[in-house]
Amino acid sequence: MNREMTTSFLLITFAICKLIIAVGLNVGPSELLRIGAIDFDGHLTVHSSDLASVSSDFGMLKSPEEPLAVLHPSSAEDVARLVRTAYVSAMAFPVSARGHGHSINGQAAVGRNGVVVEMNHRETRTPEPLVRAEEMYVDVWGGELWVDVLKKTLEHGLAPKSWTDYLYLSVGGTLSNAGISGQAFHHGPQISNVLELDVVTGKGEVMRCSEEENTKLFHGVLGGLGQFGIITRARISIEPAPQRVRWIRVLYSSFKMFTEDQEYLISLHGQLKFDYVEGFVIVDEGLVNNWRSSFFSRHNPVKISSVSSNGSVLYCLEITKNYHDSDSETIDQEIEILMKKLNFIPTSVFTTDLQYVDFLDRVHKAELKLRSKNLWEVPHPWLNLFVPKSRISDFDKGVFKGILGNKTSGPILIYPMNKDKWDERSSAVTPDEELFYLVALLRSALKDGEETQKLEYLKDQNRRIMEFCEQAKIDVKQYLPHHATPEEWVAHFGEKWDQFRSLKAEFDPRHILATGQRIFQNPSLSLFPPSSSSSSASW
Ligand code: FAD
Numbered sequence: 001m002n003r004e005m006t007t008s009f010l011l012i013t014f015a016i017c018k019l020i021i022a023v024g025l026n027v028g029p030s031e032l033l034r035i036g037a038i039d040f041d042g043h044l045t046v047h048s049s050d051l052a053s054v055s056s057d058f059g060m061l062k063s064p065e066e067p068l069a070v071l072h073p074s075s076a077e078d079v080a081r082l083v084r085t086a087y088v089s090a091m092a093f094p095v096s097a098r099g100h101g102h103s104i105n106g107q108a109a110v111g112r113n114g115v116v117v118e119m120n121h122r123e124t125r126t127p128e129p130l131v132r133a134e135e136m137y138v139d140v141w142g143g144e145l146w147v148d149v150l151k152k153t154l155e156h157g158l159a160p161k162s163w164t165d166y167l168y169l170s171v172g173g174t175l176s177n178a179g180i181s182g183q184a185f186h187h188g189p190q191i192s193n194v195l196e197l198d199v200v201t202g203k204g205e206v207m208r209c210s211e212e213e214n215t216k217l218f219h220g221v222l223g224g225l226g227q228f229g230i231i232t233r234a235r236i237s238i239e240p241a242p243q244r245v246r247w248i249r250v251l252y253s254s255f256k257m258f259t260e261d262q263e264y265l266i267s268l269h270g271q272l273k274f275d276y277v278e279g280f281v282i283v284d285e286g287l288v289n290n291w292r293s294s295f296f297s298r299h300n301p302v303k304i305s306s307v308s309s310n311g312s313v314l315y316c317l318e319i320t321k322n323y324h325d326s327d328s329e330t331i332d333q334e335i336e337i338l339m340k341k342l343n344f345i346p347t348s349v350f351t352t353d354l355q356y357v358d359f360l361d362r363v364h365k366a367e368l369k370l371r372s373k374n375l376w377e378v379p380h381p382w383l384n385l386f387v388p389k390s391r392i393s394d395f396d397k398g399v400f401k402g403i404l405g406n407k408t409s410g411p412i413l414i415y416p417m418n419k420d421k422w423d424e425r426s427s428a429v430t431p432d433e434e435l436f437y438l439v440a441l442l443r444s445a446l447k448d449g450e451e452t453q454k455l456e457y458l459k460d461q462n463r464r465i466m467e468f469c470e471q472a473k474i475d476v477k478q479y480l481p482h483h484a485t486p487e488e489w490v491a492h493f494g495e496k497w498d499q500f501r502s503l504k505a506e507f508d509p510r511h512i513l514a515t516g517q518r519i520f521q522n523p524s525l526s527l528f529p530p531s532s533s534s535s536s537a538s539w
Contacts, residue, residue, distance in 0.1 A: 031089040035069065035115065038081050042074035042124060044115075054116045059104030060379040061455075067110045068093070071117045074125045076198055076206050076232035079117055083230070083512060084204025086115070091524040092510035097230040099143060099170025104382050105482040107225070108173075109516040113524045117230060119143025119172055127233075131156045136238050137195055142172035142231035149236070150360060159241035159356070162187040165278075165413075166363040172231040176514075177480055178223050178428045180417070180438060182276030182318070185266035188421030191222040191428060193237045199229030202508025206232070215425075220503040223428025225481070226514030227500070228507040242275075242322030245359040246331060247352050249318050250344035251282070255396045257343040258315040262416050263389070263435060264341065265319065272334060276320040281313060281400050281412040313400050315414070317344060320359065379445040380410075381458045383465060384479040389416065389435035391474040398468045399439075403461060409453040410443035427500060429477050429493055438479060441465075482518075489519050 035044065045051075046069045055064040073079050079097075086093050094114030101108055110116050118124065119142055126141040129152040138153050138160070146160075147167035153159045163181045164174055175197075179190025187193060196210040199221055207229070209218035220228050252258035258279065265277045321338075323331045339349075370376040387395050400412070416437050422430055430436055441462070445455035452458075469476045483489050490497050504511070504520055511520040 031085075031091060031093060032068075034085050034089060035082070038085060040071065040073070040078045040081065042072045042078050044069050044071050044082075046070075050118075054098055054101065054118060055109075056101075057104065057106060057108060058102040058380055059106070059382070060377070061104065061381060062106045062109070065109060065112060067114050067116045068112065069115045071115055072124050073117060073119075075127075076200060079200045079230050079232055080204045080206050082115060082117065082204075083200055083202065086512045087202065087204050087510055092512055092522065093524055094515040094522045095230075095512050096514050096516055097142070097172060097226060099173025100145060100168060102166075102169055102173065103516070104380055104480065107480075107482070107514070107516045111515065114515065114522075119170060119230075121145065121148065121170075128152070131158065131238070133158060137235050138238055139233055139235050140171050142170070142198075142234060144171050145169065146171065146174070147361060147364070150357065153238055154241055154357060157241055158238045159360075160190075160193065160236050161239050162190045162193045163360060164190070166367075167361055168364060168367070171234050171236070172226075175222060175231060175234060176224060176226045178422075178426075180479070182278040182320070182415060184417050184421065185277055185415075186269060186273070186275070186421070188423075189417075189428070190236075191426050192421055192423055194222060194234055195237055196233075196235035197221060197231055198233035199231055201229045202510060202512045210235075216503065217507060219423065219425035220427050220500075220507070222423070222426040224500075224503070225427070225517045225519065227427075227517065227519060228503050228513070230513065242356045243324050244322070244328075245275075245354055245356055246321045246323065246335060247318075247354065247359060248320070248335070248339075249316050249350040250339075250342065251348035252315045252317065252344055253312065254343075255313075255315060255393060255400075258317060259392060259416070259437075261317060261342045261344070265338075266416050266418060266435075268338075272337065274319040274338060275322045276318075278318045278413060278415040280316050280318065281408075281414060282316055283313060283400075283404060283406055283408045283412070313406075317342070322356065375444060375446075378447075379455050381443055381445055381455060381462060382410075382480075383441045383443075383462045385439045385465075385469075386429075386431050386477045386479055387437045387439050388431040388433040388475060389437065390433060391472075392437050394472055395437075395439065395469070395474060395476075398472060399465055403464050403468060405452075407450070407452040408441075408443065409446065409449065409458060410441070413438060413440040413442065427496065427503075429481075429496060431475055431477055440479075484518075 050070045051066040054070055055066045071082050083095050086095050094110050096108055096110040096114060097117045097119045098108040099119055121141050121144045129144060129149055130139040131153055133156045140149050145168055150159060162183050164179050165181050174190055197218060199207050199209060201207055207214055207217060262277060262279055265274055321335055367376055414437055416435050419430055419434050443458050445458055446453040481492055483492055493500050511522045515522045
């Protein structure tokens with residue numbers, strides 16, 4: 001160790017020892033000395049501003065909790081060095097990758113005994129995206145934000161195929177869930193568009209995996225909620241990027257017609273199809289409910305209120321058609337043919353036309369607007385559900401027209417997806433039907449809002465929705481899942497549970513990784529309160 005490294009080692013050790021004395025951590029001094037002694041290419045910090053910056057998430061539902069230290073890695077080997085140290089330490093202290101901290105329920109948190117790996121490329125000196133135009137893929141660091149992947153690939157006239165609505169999410173973070181948006185009906189979720197991964201397992205090994213190599217790990221990590229390894233590199237399939245997008249919204253008062261049209265549109269896969277199919281429920285207008293975009297602007301000829309009758313629920317189909325400038329002559333004709341088959345309210349067509357990049361990055365504009373009104377950094381009691389197609393109309397009656405009443409506190413997305421675009425070997429869990437819907441209740445809790453916008457009210461509403469589904473036997477699956485007990489996790493994974501548990505035993509036997517998901521118990525944490533039934537044999 002040179003003098004500079006010795007000084008920083010001593011500083012970190014001193015700061016960590018102070019922490020132990022102050023808060024009585026379980027992690028022993030010998031383990032901390034081991035962390036402090038690691039020779040990282042990046043840097044490990046215990047600086048209060050670094051600890052504070054990773055102590056909460058977008059959900060803001062839990063009290064902030066600072067970790068022991070934060071690693072800003074420069075390479076996969078840095079991540080591996082840290083995880084190996086945790087793996088051999090007596091307490092097997094937790095290590096969690098943090099993408100951009102856009103979880104809702106502390107999934108990227110690590111607790112006071114653990115170390116957060118700050119994966120966000122903008123915060124590290126990790127490799128830049130590498131575009132291979134001839135092979136049609138891009139290699140990206142696991143903490144790269146999708147918006148930066150887009151910018152880099154667009155320099156070559158290329159872009160990934162499957163997206164999320166919001167691009168300030170990390171590649172590793174969305175691939176640990178699924179990564180869905182209106183393109184998923186055709187291209188599948190983002191996890192269906194990955195060719196290869198480099199992963200640091202819970203034993204601290206760097207493993208390359210793909211369809212051909214370490215296949216079990218590859219499929220397990222995709223949708224694996226960070227349980228088997230930290231993704232340090234992902235190879236993502238790309239395609240020629242369109243230049244422009246025609247973006248259309250039409251309204252329905254009949255849920256049946258709305259869903260029939262959505263299902264018809266996602267059955268089209270040839271040249272003549274829309275490229276993106278989503279939709280949302282309109283309960284009432286206002287910034288908080290429509291922050292995803294200010295689409296219904298003054299320039300549109302029709303006001304929503306003119307088609308809404310008696311304050312009833314309306315449904316909005318949202319579709320886009322991508323095109324190149326050279327196709328601008330035929331695009332109108334193609335859209336007209338597609339639209340003729342749909343049964344929306346004829347006077348309710350809202351259209352706009354924009355660059356591809358502006359369409360993909362649309363939610364960021366809304367973020368800036370909400371930030372300017374202090375409406376972004378508020379608690380987000382979001383609930384995301386996959387609902388089987390056979391029960392979506394029961395869900396509509398019970399939830400949209402029932403539990404929600406005419407009030408909400410954020411956008412409510414609803415769109416169908418085809419199960420055959422999801423690889424069953426991945427860890428992601430979807431309902432057991434060929435078609436299922438995402439229903440995303442993206443609510444913001446407002447301290448000074450109406451009663452129906454308060455956090456406790458919204459949390460209670462989520463509980464009532466889940467209770468309704470259980471009583472009505474609607475077999476929903478949570479997307480971005482959050483469960484409180486081991487039994488709920490076993491039920492969530494269903495037939496995939498045995499495989500999930502066996503992958504955990506193989507790749508993270510000491511339960512070091514992503515403990516914030518609260519699926520497996522880390523020896524140095526007590527995540528679940530003792531319960532008579534929680535010691536089930538399957539655990
Ligand atoms: P984090 O919250 O930092 O991490 C999430 C989990 O993944 C944690 O358990 C963490 O430990 C683990 N993790 C992070 N990085 C890695 C890695 N490199 N390797 C292994 N594990 C890792 N999702 C969609 O699918 N579609 C959407 O349209 C969509 N829109 C969103 C819009 C907004 C405004 C927000 C806040 C979220 C949205 N999401 C959407 C949800 C998003 O996919 C999840 O929040 C996801 O967790 C990604 O966020 P993140 O990169 O910040 O990950």
